[in-house]
Amino acid sequence: MLAAFEGGRQAMTDQHKNPKSDIEIAQAAKMKRIAEVAKDSLGIDADKLEPYGHYKAKLSLDYIKTLEKKPDGKLILVTAMTPTPAGEGKTTTTVGLGDGLNRIGKKAIICLREPSLGPCFGMKGGAAGGGYAQVVPMTDINLHFTGDFHAIGVANNLLAALVDNHIYWGNQLGLDERRIIWRRVVDMNDRALRNIVNSLGGIADGFPREDHFDITVASEVMAIFCLATDIDDLKRRLGNIIVGYTREKKPVFAKDLDAHGAMTVLLKDAFQPNLVQTLENNPAFIHGGPFANIAHGCNSVLATKTALKLADYVVTEAGFGADLGAEKFLDIKCRKAGLKPEIAVVVATIRALKMHGGVAKEDLGKENVKAVIDGAENLSRHVENLKKFGLLVIVAINKFSADTKEEVDQVRQICAELGVDAIESDHWGNGGAGAKDLAKAVVKKIDQNGSNYAPLYNDALPLWDKVRTVAQTLYGAQGIIADKKVRDQFKELQDGGFGHYPVCIAKTQYSFSTDPNLKGAPSNHVVPIREVRISGGAEFVVAVCGNIMTMPGLPRIPAANSIDVNEAGEIVGLF
Structure with missing residues (x-):
């Protein structure tokens, strides 16, 4: 299943048979x-x-x-x-x-x-x-x-450019090119960019490697932008982005590349x-x-x-x-x-x-x-x-x-x-x-009545158990599963000092389960975790479940086909 097309527009324009769009x-x-x-x-x-x-x-x-x-x-x-x-x-x-x-x-x-x-x-x-x-x-x-979204995308891609540039000029930090986790972004649905190879063309263009694009709204920079409390907090969080790992599996941060100051400048306004x-x-x-x-x-x-x-x-x-x-x-x-x-x-x-x-x-x-x-x-x-x-x-x-x-x-x-x-x-x-x-x-x-709000789980609960708590308590699931590689990643993050982070579960919006076709209130299903990502600046751990993707594709007939500017200079076809 593709990542969702977020939006709050009323789905039926004839909700009250209103002739106006x-x-x-x-x-x-x-x-x-x-x-x-x-x-x-x-x-x-x-x-x-x-x-x-x-x-x-x-x-x-x-x-x-x-x-x-x-x-x-x-x-x-x-x-x-x-x-x-x-x-x-x-x-x-x-x-x-x-x-x-x-x-x-x-x-x-x-x-x-x-x-x-x-x-x-x-x-x-x-x-x-x-x-x-x-x-x-x-x-x-x-x-x-x-x-705003353009600024967020450019800040994200500045960091991506600095990562590849660092490798090109000698890779003093010892980044393992197989363990670079920072992705480029664009604010458009484009399935062709999900999995790419960059730096093709010869010595002057860098070292070829597998790369990926996410849609801008799925980026960690967007999450940081929305969780930061002031400019100083924004810069601190940007500096704590993990861009990849060395061969010894030590994290390399955006601040190690001196990237966070320039990223903050791009996001200031x-x-x-x-x-x-x-x-x-x-x-x-x-x-x-x-x-x-x-x-x-x-x-x-x-x-x-x-x-x-x-x-x-x-x-x-x-x-x-x-x-x-x-x-x-x-x-x-x-x-x-x-x-x-x-x-x-x-x-x-x-x-x-x-x-x-x-x-x-x-x-x-x-x-x-x-x-x-x-x-x-x-x-x-x-x-x-x-x-x-x-x-x-x-x-x-x-x-x-x-x-x-x-x-x-x-x-x-x-x-x-x-x-x-x-x-x-x-x-x-x-x-x-x-x-x-x-x-x-x-x-x-x-x-x-007064609010008695409290989060569902406490910070001290292990990451794996946080995901399981959400799945069992809110989704009605029997439990969660993942292969050994993913379980090992959870353990590495837990042992690496990120265990107190909350979890951000990426799954289909169409069901309590990871199967978008299961309507109603399904119970006793199992939630498969396909991937785990660390967002060091946003300060949460992302558990990617089922077939959810972070770069959507366009439908057979995109809305773009109906959007235009008329002779009066007005935008038409946009809802």
Whole structure:
């Protein structure tokens, strides 16, 4: 299976039979100047911003430092059931809930990841929401935006160039060319680059060796970018990247190549959080964008922490289902950043529940209460899993026009038996007004109960046992397996001083198992670990499971085939 095409766009553009596409709605938006949004909503003066045109701006790092002593707001996580082609609308719900909170008089900011160009021109689409719950300018956000991903890719590839250059000029560090683990990246789906041979052409072009490309959002530089707390922390983490090993299996770090200073320079401007707005002119930070099936899938720590200083409520998302993005948000991001989320909102749709209940996509428009009941096993496991982290939980039923009262009532009943509220929300069709009930329910739940958040495992647990704990506790697996080579790698990392790191499990987003065809809530399966990677700068260990890949390919008919610029100079075909 190929790595996923991350994105939060509502899968069905006819969710409410709306004749307007997402891009038409976004292009008709009445945006405010970003300086006006910053001043009116957040009290930030224009001189604290670095504008990128009229509607995008970066927030000064010097200004962010002045916020350190301010109290934190409440952190709300939006996650989802296991994704299906029917659509769940996690990003749409995040935007809608943020607008809904502002509608009921709460000061709220949303924090999202930046979209990758790979999915935009591939299959799934972007990550700017959908319908009347979007962030704008949508086309800018989904394309080059403020150039952050380009900076991340160049910083990554500078290190790759320095590695090969070091070998070319004598290899004083004794890097074993067979043990170089640093990969090049590009922010595009390109299967032809997964496995390559570089430095062909003769003596002047270096020493030929096998090499690989990942998509930019899967790179360790992206993870570091999103976990660093300030510039000094960013530089430290970049210096701790392990690029390869000597013949004696001793690690060689980026700082050994004197690479981390120049890499930090390339990332300095990108590291400032991006401020944009929703369709309802509410503030949104969009910063960083690791995939959740192959990386940790969260908005940057810097943007989230800044938002918490500026608002009473911060709504952020984590990629894919709760077994992936939410687990990594809670076990990696919150652990490392000292964040304490209050509540998790689990997004579900009647369509997705029916699909997990065995209904074919073409039959999802027909009422099928039994399929809803069968498919709710998936939703129920996600809800119970989130409770294991000590979180409050609410289910958001993202409304589609074909949903029937009987189907919705059945979900409410199932959730009531789980001890959680299920709130129907129509933010896709009605923006923040359609999410007011959800916003009220979230605030009420937070006010009534305090968070008891704690990570799933402690730092002292061995790496192998951390992976097994996640697999057994959250995936319903019987256990994990790996061949001797992989087990030996776990032992080497454990003995090498990395045993206290959390684990980042890379697996399919389409199932609790590593088989994307196993829907619902499969149990007693075994999780095969194919590869283990060390991310010394990001400070986690990646366990690659099943057939997941870190460089996607394009589908038979890529979205790029339909994207164009019309005679008026407007972008068309982008959703």
